[in-house]
Amino acid sequence: MAAAVRILNLFRLRSFCCLCPMFCLRNTRELTCLLVAFCVLTSQVLANDQDQEDQEFLKREYSLAKPYRGLGFSSSSQWDLMGTAMVTPDQVRLTPDLQSRQGAVWSRIPLFLKDWELKVHFKIHGQGKKNLHGDGLAIWLTKDRMQNGPVYGNMNQFTGLGIFVDTYPNAEKTHDRTFPYISMMLGNGTLPYDHDRDGRTTELGGCSAMARNAVYDNFLLVRYSKNRLTLMVDVDGKQEWRDCADVTGVRIPMGYFFGASSATGDLSDNHDIISMKLYQLTIERTPEEEEEEEEEVTIPRVDNMKQFNVEVEEEGMSGVQLFFTLLFSVLGLGVLAVVAIILYGRWKENKRKRFY
Numbered sequence: 001m002a003a004a005v006r007i008l009n010l011f012r013l014r015s016f017c018c019l020c021p022m023f024c025l026r027n028t029r030e031l032t033c034l035l036v037a038f039c040v041l042t043s044q045v046l047a048n049d050q051d052q053e054d055q056e057f058l059k060r061e062y063s064l065a066k067p068y069r070g071l072g073f074s075s076s077s078q079w080d081l082m083g084t085a086m087v088t089p090d091q092v093r094l095t096p097d098l099q100s101r102q103g104a105v106w107s108r109i110p111l112f113l114k115d116w117e118l119k120v121h122f123k124i125h126g127q128g129k130k131n132l133h134g135d136g137l138a139i140w141l142t143k144d145r146m147q148n149g150p151v152y153g154n155m156n157q158f159t160g161l162g163i164f165v166d167t168y169p170n171a172e173k174t175h176d177r178t179f180p181y182i183s184m185m186l187g188n189g190t191l192p193y194d195h196d197r198d199g200r201t202t203e204l205g206g207c208s209a210m211a212r213n214a215v216y217d218n219f220l221l222v223r224y225s226k227n228r229l230t231l232m233v234d235v236d237g238k239q240e241w242r243d244c245a246d247v248t249g250v251r252i253p254m255g256y257f258f259g260a261s262s263a264t265g266d267l268s269d270n271h272d273i274i275s276m277k278l279y280q281l282t283i284e285r286t287p288e289e290e291e292e293e294e295e296e297v298t299i300p301r302v303d304n305m306k307q308f309n310v311e312v313e314e315e316g317m318s319g320v321q322l323f324f325t326l327l328f329s330v331l332g333l334g335v336l337a338v339v340a341i342i343l344y345g346r347w348k349e350n351k352r353k354r355f356y
Contacts, residue, residue: 059116061109062258062278068092072105080106082146082261083153091272094137094153094262097126102153104261105273106145112254114293115225115281120260122220124167124180124212126269133212134168134267136180139222139276140259141252142187151193153261159189160256160300163222163231164199167212168267171197178208182220184231184245186252186300204302205245209233212269220244225283227251227293249303 064071064079071092072081081087085094085103094103118139126133138152142160149155152164167180183199183206185191191202211218216237223230229250232241258278262271285293 057279057282059113059278059280062107062111063276064092064105064107064273065275065277066090078108080108080146082106083148091123091274092260094260094271094273095264095268097128097268097270099264099266099268101268102148102261102263103271104146104153104259106140106259107257110255110257111141111278113280114254115283116223117225117279117281118222118258119275119277119279120220120222121274121276122165122211122218122260123214123272123274124165124218124269125272126213128267128269133269134265135263136165136167136269137260137262137271137273138165139163139220140261141256142259143189143253143256145257145259150195150263153263154259157190157192158187161186161222161229161252162193163220165209165211165220166198167269169198170195171200177206180209180211182206182209182211182231182233182244184222184229184247186250186302188299188301204229204247204250205231207231207233207242207244209235209244211235217274223281224250224252225281226285226289247302251297251301251303253297253300 061078067089068087070077071079071087072085081092081103082105083094083103084096084101085092085105087093092105094105095101120139122137124137128134136152138154140154140158140160140162142154142158142162144155144159147155147158149158151158151162154162162185163182164185165180165182169179169181181198183203185193185199185202186204187193187202193199194201209218209220211233214235216235219234221230221232221234221241223232227248227250229245229247229252230243231245233244234241236242258276260273260276
C-alpha cells in the first residue's frame with residue numbers, strides 16, 4: 001500500500017513538472033525523497049513535543065484510566081478497590097444497580113502538588129424512574145482513605161474535600177434547585193454532612209447537571225490553584241465547560257488521597273468511574289503570594305466561612321402535629337394539676353393531725 005502511494009505521488013509530481021517548466025528538475029526522485037524525509041522528521045518532532053507536554057502535565061501516578069491493569073489486585077497498582085467496586089474493560093463500577101451496596105476506589109499515593117486540575121469522566125444510569133433511584137457518587141481528596149460510612153460510601157465528618165453528584169432529593173423543599181445536583185464541601189473533621197437536607201448547611205457551591213441516564217458523556221473538572229477552588233461540568237455534549245462553583249480563600253493541606261465512592265440503599269443505580277486524570281498546573285506567583293503560601297496548613301478551611309453557610313428554613317408543624325402537641329400538653333397539665341391537688345390534700349391532712 002505504501003509503495004502504491006509513493007508511485008502515485010511521484011506520478012503527480014512529474015505531471016506537475018511537465019505542466020510547469022519552471023519547476024522541472026533533472027532528478028524528481030531526489031526531490032521526492034527530500035519531501036518524504038522532511039515530512040517524517042516534522043511529524044516525529046511534533047509527536048515528541050506533544051508526548052513531552054503530556055508527560056510534563058499529566059501525572060500518571062495520580063490518574064486512573066484505561067486499561068485498568070492490575071487495579072486493586074497487583075502490588076504495583078496505584079489504586080485500591082473497596083466494597084462492591086469491580087473493574088470491567090470499560091469502567092470501574094463502584095456500585096451495581098442493586099440495593100444496599102457500597103463501593104469505592106482510592107489512590108495509594110498522597111498528593112503533594114500546589115496547583116492541580118482533576119478531570120473526572122463518570123456515568124450514572126439505571127432502571128429506576130424519576131425519584132426512584134439513588135443516591136449518587138462522590139469524588140474525594142481527604143486525609144483518610146478506605147473508610148466505609150454513610151456519606152456516599154465514605155466516612156462522615158471527613159477531613160478534606162468532597163464533590164457530590166447527588167441524584168436523589170432527600171429534602172422536601174427543593175424549589176431552589178433541580179436534581180441531579182453537583183456540589184462541593186470542605187470538611188475539617190467535625191462538620192457532618194446532612195443527608196436529610198442534601199448537604200446544604202455545609203455546601204460551598206454547586207449547580208444542577210442532568211448527569212443521570214445522560215445521552216452524552218459526563219465530565220466534571222476540579223481546579224485548585226492559588227487557594228482558589230473551581231468546579232466546572234460538561235454533561236450536555238457541547239464539549240465545553242460550564243461554570244458550577246468558584247470559591248476563593250480555600251486552604252487544603254498536602255498529603256491527602258484522591259478517591260471515588262458510592263452507596264445505594266432502598267433505591268439504586270449503576271455508578272461508574274471511567275477515568276480520573278490529574279494534571280499539574282504551572283502557575284507563576286509573585287513574591288507576596290509565595291510568602292503568603294509559606295504558612296503551613298494543617299486543617300482544611302475557607303476564609304470567611306460564614307459567607308458560605310446556607311440558611312435552611314425550618315419546616316413548620318403540620319395540622320396533625322399541632323393537634324397532638326396541644327392534646328398532650330393539656331393532658332400533661334391535667335396530670336400535674338391532679339398530682340398537685342393530691343399532694344396538697346395530704347399536706348393539709350398532716351397539718352390537721354399535728355393539733356391532736
